[in-house]
Every structure is written in structure tokens, then in C-alpha cells.
Amino acid sequence: MKLPGLFQFRILKEVVRAIVKGPYTTKFPFKPYQPIERFRGKPEFNENECVGCGACAEVCPVGCIELVDEVSDNSGFREVIQHYDECIFCGQCEANCITTKGIKLNNEYDLALFDRKEAYTSIKKELLICEHCGAVIGARDHLSFLANKLGPLAYSNFPLILTAQKELKLVKEEVLEEVPSEIFPYLRRPDTFRILCPKCRREVLLSISKK
Numbered sequence: 001m002k003l004p005g006l007f008q009f010r011i012l013k014e015v016v017r018a019i020v021k022g023p024y025t026t027k028f029p030f031k032p033y034q035p036i037e038r039f040r041g042k043p044e045f046n047e048n049e050c051v052g053c054g055a056c057a058e059v060c061p062v063g064c065i066e067l068v069d070e071v072s073d074n075s076g077f078r079e080v081i082q083h084y085d086e087c088i089f090c091g092q093c094e095a096n097c098i099t100t101k102g103i104k105l106n107n108e109y110d111l112a113l114f115d116r117k118e119a120y121t122s123i124k125k126e127l128l129i130c131e132h133c134g135a136v137i138g139a140r141d142h143l144s145f146l147a148n149k150l151g152p153l154a155y156s157n158f159p160l161i162l163t164a165q166k167e168l169k170l171v172k173e174e175v176l177e178e179v180p181s182e183i184f185p186y187l188r189r190p191d192t193f194r195i196l197c198p199k200c201r202r203e204v205l206l207s208i209s210k211k
């Protein structure tokens with residue numbers, strides 16, 4: 001009689017182990033599954049830590065994070081939307097978040113839905129708008145974050161100074177709104193102290209240099 005080879009012995013060993021210990025696979029969905037410690041599940045934003053910069057959308061390899069800016073009457077909001085039905089759970093958004101805590105992959109794994117349109121998570125951030133042309137400068141929280149990060153260096157950039165000073169309650173929102181705007185639409189030197197986009201700021205600086 002031909003004796004079993006090494007390969008058959010290995011299979012027999014596996015069969016005996018499976019009979020004694022039970023199958024290796026989990027019993028989900030009949031029993032809840034306990035994810036391992038570093039499991040990468042559903043990405044979730046943190047309202048207090050996300051500054052709406054959009055770095056996560058830039059690095060997402062499948063492009064499932066989008067930024068939607070809504071602007072009306074010189075104010076607006078940015079919605080950062082993560083579509084987890086397209087997510088590959090790579091963790092790049094979490095690894096490259098500028099605040100390190102704005103988005104985290106949690107332990108949620110059972111993400112099945114009947115309607116894929118509902119498979120998203122989002123966060124809204126107030127936008128900073130150019131007071132002259134209405135262009136979007138960025139999320140207000142993002143500029144505050146940069147001002148804090150730069151420290152005294154932020155004082156070379158007016159939108160950063162004004163954003164930081166408003167946060168410290170050194171400048172009141174109403175006061176800035178009440179600044180007479182009869183110089184508009186012509187940008188002049190006093191407009192240096194307004195919230196302006198890079199294009200309009202260049203016009204202000206050029207108007208100063210022409211004098």
C-alpha cells in the first residue's frame with residue numbers, strides 16, 4: 001500500500017485542527033464580528049478637528065471625497081463629502097490630514113445600504129469670501145489653523161491676521177462690515193485691510209505702487 005506523502009499529511013493535520021477548533025472564518029452576520037485593533041473601517045469626520053482644507057480630497061486615490069462650495073451674498077459654506085460606497089479604506093485621508101484628527105477610519109464594517117446615494121458622510125465649514133470679487137479664499141477654520149501654526153509669521157498676510165484677530169475677539173465682525181465701501185469697485189490703499197483674494201490683493205498693491 002502506498003503511504004500518504006508530506007502534502008497529504010499537511011491536509012490531514014488541517015482537517016483534524018478544523019474539527020477540534022472549528023472553522024477559521026467568522027460567523028458574521030449571525031454573530032457580530034469583533035474587528036482587530038487597527039481595522040480600517042468607515043472614514044468619519046471630526047467636526048471640531050476638521051478645518052475644511054481639502055487635503056484629504058487631494059490624496060484620495062479613488063476620488064471619493066469631494067468639496068462643494070455654496071456661496072451667496074458674500075457668505076458661504078464648504079461641504080466636505082466622503083462617499084464610502086466608493087472608498088477602498090486605504091487610510092490615505094487619515095494619514096495626510098493636516099490636523100491629523102480631521103478624519104479617522106473607525107471600526108464600522110457593516111456599511112451595506114439599499115440606496116448608494118445614502119452612503120456618504122459629510123461636514124460643513126464656513127467659507128471666507130473675497131470682499132471685492134466674491135471669490136472663495138478658503139474655509140475660515142483653515143485660515144485660523146494656518147495663523148496659529150505660523151505664529152508671528154502670519155502677520156505678513158492680511159486675511160490671516162484678520163481671521164486670527166476675529167478669533168481672539170480683537171476685531172468685531174460688525175465693525176468690519178460697517179467699514180465704508182464707497183471706494184468700491186476701485187481697490188485702493190485702505191482696502192489693504194480687507195479680506196481679499198490673491199487676485200484682488202495684487203490689484204490693491206499695484207494701485208499703491210502706482211501712486
Ligand code: SF4
Pocket residue numbers: 043059060061062063064065082086087088089090091092093094
Ligand atoms: S480611506 Fe482611502 S479611499 Fe477611502 S476616503 Fe480615505 S483616502 Fe479615499
Ligand code: SF4
Pocket residue numbers: 045049050051052053054055056057080096097098099100101102103
Ligand atoms: S482637516 Fe483633514 S479631514 Fe478636514 S478637509 Fe483637511 S485633510 Fe480633510
